[in-house]
Amino acid sequence: MTSSSTRHRITSTLPFLLFSLLLLYLIHSSKLLIYPPQITTKITCQHPNLTTTSNPRKTTYDTELKHIAFCIAASSKLWNSRKEYIKLWWRPGSTRGAIWLDKKVKIKQNETITLPDFHISQQTSRFPYTNRQGHRSAIRISRIVSEALKLGLDDIRWFVMGDDDTVFVVENVVRVLNKYNHNQFYYIGSSSESHFQNIYFSYSMAYGGGGFAISYPLAKELAKMQDRCIKRYPGLYGSDDRMQACMTELNVPLTKELGFHQNDVYGNLLGLLSAHPVTPLVSLHHFDVIDPIFPEKNRVESVKHLLESSKFDSASLIQQSICYDVKREWSILVSWGFAVQIMRGIMSPRELEMPSRTFLNWYKVLDYTAYAFNTRPVARHPCQKPFVFYLNSTRYDESRRGIIGIYSVHREQHPRCRWKTESPEKIHTVVVLKREDPDRWLRAPRKDCCRVLPSTKEKEGIVYLWVGHCGEDEVIEV
Template identity: 70%
Template sequence: MVATPSAQIHHPSAFTPIRHSFFWFVITTLFLYLLYSSNLLLNQTTKSIPTSENVQNTTNPFGVSSPIRFDTELKHIVFGIAASSRLWRWRKEYIKLWWRPGETRGAVWIDNQVRSRKNESLPDIRISRDTSRFRYTNRQGSRSAIRISRVVSETVKLGLEDVRWLVMGDDDTVFVLENLVRILSKYNHEQYYYIGSSSESHVQNIFFSYAMAYGGAGFAISYPLALELEKMQDQCIQRYPSLYGSDDRMQACMAELNVPLTKETGLHQFDVYGNLLGLLGAHPVTPLVSLHHLDIVDPVFPGMTRVKAVKHFLESAKYDSASIAQQSICYDKRGWSILVSWGFAIQIVRGIISPRELEYPTRTFLNWYKKLDYTAYAFNTRPVARHPCQKPFVFYMSETKYDKVRKKIIGIYTLHREEYPDCRWKMESPETIENIVVIKNQDNFRWHKAPRKDCCRILPSKKKETMYLWVDGCRTGELVEW
């Protein structure tokens, strides 16, 4: 059978829908392929190029916003204490206040042999190596600066195990050990850290450096950094014969190692003279870690020897070391401003003084350079009030104890009796108060949270001569009101 022409010719209109479907199928497939390829390429690029987020996640696996704390303990810290045989008889009493045999590790490095009794609570006493081969050309200083600067290297050479931090201090430096552990726990001990603080004297910081950790306040060096320093310190010291002290030599070597100062303001050099009431009464919102120059300033508590006063001060730290010297502010309806420095002193001033002013230390102390500007400090201060009605009534801590029934810390503060000028204001005098009782909870984790002062609340009292205060963390929406 022969096919007719009409049977062999296909009508084009019958295949049009099929062609359109095939066209869109090809287009869709090509689009999906391109989309998949671009995503794959983007993912590979993201993995290969270290963006800022990736770098942060690499160096900080816990995330930027999470508070990171390391498990540093007192056993991980080794102390190197610089001492003088000439002053050892008196200075060793300060070391006894904070040294804990069996818990603390380290050594005292001294220039000559000294006598010591077996039962004294002191570190090992070691004689520093001879430093006569090092040049020293500073006419105002002492060659002992070279010996003291090598305390770090000599402590490293002791070869102690399980060390994370080396902490340097002077023989008249007193540490609050729990707070030292708290600040060091913020930092990764496997990295290079040089931690310390500046002087209170602005002029001292200009003469030396704001980037230098002052040795009397104490400074900490992470152990890996200490190992690197030990390798090059002797050569480094030879390059700086004209420097004055040991701590500026240390900072010079840190600069060569490209390690900057990490500042912790709770380490106190106390380059001042006079009364520490203004400084400790308005302590910055940071853990109090160390006290220095205690032989130069007045006793922390009047009527006591310097050593006994510091010992008395540390009694409160046994109950809540995290809160020692932390400031709280409240106001009495009788028109009084109340400034609490927990574990140390309470000041009551007639009249309303704003919290902004009360945060500034009053200048109860003198500058290290007495002939220079008396306001030349590295922080804001305020003058001692000249108005006879605004002389503060100071209540010093007389006892701190723990109430097992209430499960609270009880602090008793007693008025320091002295002559007060006559006041013509028609206002009740704080002198009618003999004792202030402060009640608070222990707060070991206060430095795990955002820094904030405690709030102070006045409690009702049945005794006119006794005031009761509650000091604790602020509630939501709570203000310092007057």
């Protein structure tokens, strides 16, 4: 047995020992945090593309034009003029689908080859319609996809809806839909350019004039319940808001693709098309209420002229590029396949990428807050009114192994300018060189870069530009 004095010494030193042990533990723990122990276990890393037997995640779904059925809503009253738009983009033998009319129309014998098949929509008198501002044909049009499903077309993955004055860039329709799994429920389209329209109807609605796409399995589900759904919404205005109401009941939201264009505007589309979003141009609409997009041509000729460029590089159609002629202090805005604009002075890319207000809102309101996107004035200074060069011709050059676009000046009066910088008024032609880039949308979205090329023909009034994929460390700066 220990003596009482010994027990006293042990108990008196015990707190000191415990404190020392605790201090040593804390010091050791802090070292572990600062200097983690080395792991001696050997770990081998293998590149998945070289060693794995499973396929990498698919980014496309092998959708082709043959997998798409176009459903075109047409009116017998407007048929004689609207059919000319359909002829521009429809490709006999390649495109599939049909036109749906309210009643029979006269069709010339040679038109049966250049146009889709025709169908008369089913009667909709059993459905109530109470909207005083609209027309009950909206019910007929809203059922076109369901009626197209009953045609039993084989190997269809998507139904694409559009009006008789909707023009599609079919290659870009394929590009956009190829991003999505057609076996899933998809409702794809875009909203209006008009902020007021979107408030009145819905920002969650795909506007029918701009066109929208519905995957095959979703179309099947829609067909099962659509008639019941339509009866629940007699007060809605159009076909597209009825469609969106039924999609809401199916719990399917809108997947937005900004390349579908309702074009709820009036006037000149130069500002809108020259600042196209970085996405494929899928469709354009409302050609009867906008100015011809090429001033010296009528509406149908203008659309045909634009689509000629798509034959050379449909993926790049109307894509925006910005560059500068530093020597002459010019800002240059390229909308490939459409127009080139040259402005005196250096304007920032942030400003140039915004659409200039060359157009009016759908309600003809001169109010910059009336749009669903940012806009800028046409010219902040009289000297900066753009000199516009519209596409004249496009061709492929074998020697350069690239595309040559010729853009000719649009002659119009410019205000007097007191700036001492050189005026673009002496330029009559802009030549844009580029190469086809069909895989551009398989990469991350990015605008093409633009460069002013040195030329001996500047004194003759010709400017040469190069437009193409940006190189390493290439930025827009002056």
